[in-house]
Amino acid sequence: MSFDAPQEARRTAGTGIEPGRDYGFFTDTSVCIGCKACEVACKEWNQLPAEEDGMSGMSYDNTVDLSATTWRHVAFIEQMNHRPDGQTPDFQSRWLMSSDVCKHCDPAPCLEACPTGAIFRTEFNTVVVQQDICNGCGYCVPACPFGVVDLDGVDGKAHKCTMCYDRLKGGLEPACSKVCPTDSIQFGPLDELIPRAEDRVASLHDRGVEDAYLYGAPGHPGATGGIEKLNAFFLLLDRPEVYNFPAAPSRPAERIGLALGTGLATFAGLALAATALLGNRR
Amino acid sequence: MTRRELPDTWRGESYYGQPPLKNPQWDWKVSGYIAIAGLAGAAQALAWIGTRRDRDAFRGARRNANLIGLTGAATGSALLIADLKTPRRFYNMLRILRPTSPMSFGTYILGAFGVATAVSALGDISALRRRRAVARLADIAQAGAAISGAGAATYTAALMAATSNPYYAAAPRGLGAQFSTSSVAAGAAALALGERAGGRDKSAKQLEEVAAIAAVGHVGASLVAGRSRRAAGVERAVAGSAHKSEAADLLIAGALPIAGYALNRATGGRAPAAAVVGSLALIAGSFVMRHGILNKGKKAARRPDAAFGLAQPRNLPGTDRRRLGGRL
Numbered sequence: 001m002s003f004d005a006p007q008e009a010r011r012t013a014g015t016g017i018e019p020g021r022d023y024g025f026f027t028d029t030s031v032c033i034g035c036k037a038c039e040v041a042c043k044e045w046n047q048l049p050a051e052e053d054g055m056s057g058m059s060y061d062n063t064v065d066l067s068a069t070t071w072r073h074v075a076f077i078e079q080m081n082h083r084p085d086g087q088t089p090d091f092q093s094r095w096l097m098s099s100d101v102c103k104h105c106d107p108a109p110c111l112e113a114c115p116t117g118a119i120f121r122t123e124f125n126t127v128v129v130q131q132d133i134c135n136g137c138g139y140c141v142p143a144c145p146f147g148v149v150d151l152d153g154v155d156g157k158a159h160k161c162t163m164c165y166d167r168l169k170g171g172l173e174p175a176c177s178k179v180c181p182t183d184s185i186q187f188g189p190l191d192e193l194i195p196r197a198e199d200r201v202a203s204l205h206d207r208g209v210e211d212a213y214l215y216g217a218p219g220h221p222g223a224t225g226g227i228e229k230l231n232a233f234f235l236l237l238d239r240p241e242v243y244n245f246p247a248a249p250s251r252p253a254e255r256i257g258l259a260l261g262t263g264l265a266t267f268a269g270l271a272l273a274a275t276a277l278l279g280n281r282r
Numbered sequence: 283m284t285r286r287e288l289p290d291t292w293r294g295e296s297y298y299g300q301p302p303l304k305n306p307q308w309d310w311k312v313s314g315y316i317a318i319a320g321l322a323g324a325a326q327a328l329a330w331i332g333t334r335r336d337r338d339a340f341r342g343a344r345r346n347a348n349l350i351g352l353t354g355a356a357t358g359s360a361l362l363i364a365d366l367k368t369p370r371r372f373y374n375m376l377r378i379l380r381p382t383s384p385m386s387f388g389t390y391i392l393g394a395f396g397v398a399t400a401v402s403a404l405g406d407i408s409a410l411r412r413r414r415a416v417a418r419l420a421d422i423a424q425a426g427a428a429i430s431g432a433g434a435a436t437y438t439a440a441l442m443a444a445t446s447n448p449y450y451a452a453a454p455r456g457l458g459a460q461f462s463t464s465s466v467a468a469g470a471a472a473l474a475l476g477e478r479a480g481g482r483d484k485s486a487k488q489l490e491e492v493a494a495i496a497a498v499g500h501v502g503a504s505l506v507a508g509r510s511r512r513a514a515g516v517e518r519a520v521a522g523s524a525h526k527s528e529a530a531d532l533l534i535a536g537a538l539p540i541a542g543y544a545l546n547r548a549t550g551g552r553a554p555a556a557a558v559v560g561s562l563a564l565i566a567g568s569f570v571m572r573h574g575i576l577n578k579g580k581k582a583a584r585r586p587d588a589a590f591g592l593a594q595p596r597n598l599p600g601t602d603r604r605r606l607g608g609r610l
Contacts, residue, residue, distance in 0.1 A: 115386035116374040136367025139385040142445035147303040156367030244297035246593030252444040253382040255454040259443035263436030263458030279335025
């Protein structure tokens, strides 16, 4: 990166991008209109091929899922009988739309699982897979609590959202947040994004949207079980599962001690029995 | 202060029933590796214990354990490399050592086991064994192979438990006990078969006793692990196949070998064929069990009821439920 980069993000996202500061996404699903511009911008910038799955039958969502070649995915949820009394007002089904993305967890289970060091934490506190290191062991795939990272069958490497690492280095905000027409996807430094998100929840509560809550911000649902925060966090309006998010994800590495400790203790117990049984006995 | 609790309780909602998690592209190569590493690692550990107790009686078992260890380390490494999706970069596994990744530290355990076993096997070459320094080195290496063997036999439980897969993650302790008991049983059974083939019935009988105890332990471990998975609400989602493979596990790696060994013992050693069948069943069972667990996990990860069922606040270990919210 050149030292005199123009820092376009100052004009588009209202923030400069400097190494050593923590950046993330705040995805405010209450203003998502399901235009999928983020999906398209992501594919364009990162040169990701289209998926050829046809029609899914899931509302307007034919993308279906995040994958090795789809790093933003807009979920469409149509709800009937959503009023507290169980009724649906005339022509008023409830629409929930949400643009899913890699959460850039802190700590990140995929990174902690990666045996080659291909997955690393960048100077912007984002999580990126180095394509020239990854050997396709695939251990990051079951490690991810959100089903984000995946192996690509064509090149045999793991892929996921990089939060446009190349753009950040050039002073540009990520493609998806720049293109988002309603500012549902906001990019910025976490120390500014999190208070802004808290204010947004408070103002929605004031206006009677009692269901609004943050998912993945520190101390909130989604940041659980040893995962301190999701650098890409969300404002949701229904249970996390409705958006295909786990209610209480946990950090897989914390189970190593339990499994290994019990395994070795059991092994030692049997070795003790073997010491008594093998060899010359009186 | 914004609200930090989840709205309502989870009533089984999901996103069009879509899989919440992605699966490793692991197949029989990985479950086969886990069984082989367990068998070979435990065989080395048991041979070392036997050698310490009675060097002459266990000379044959020690040689066999070295052969099993060499074959296991070689085929295990080959299986792991074949499982990579970019196998020509296998050496990138050695770029770092990461304590939070069983895939990473397991590579070093397997490597140490292979090297220690190879050095230990030098002591089996009679021309070399006459040199005292070589014999001494082989003895030290055998101890190293025993210790790294215990690691190779058990770290794979951490490998599976340290994922977000609901079936693997629901019972980390149970999985550790399942894998180590099965490893010791299969390792003892393999050595016992060698002793039977070599006509050394006394050590064969002793190893079969170890195998029988490990098999009993395995039955207990499998029952406990199954209970943990049911308590976490994971087993229900894959109940059909889970019951089938649990039954296969308890029969092949439990009832059958225990009956075989008991029959031989009850007849005063006049039914060695029953003991041989028992040993073969234990070895086969160690593969069947690993493969069953691998496959059930792959099924469970695709099921929202299993994946979301485990990822509920009540299943978070050692955390303050009230702070995390989710009225239950």
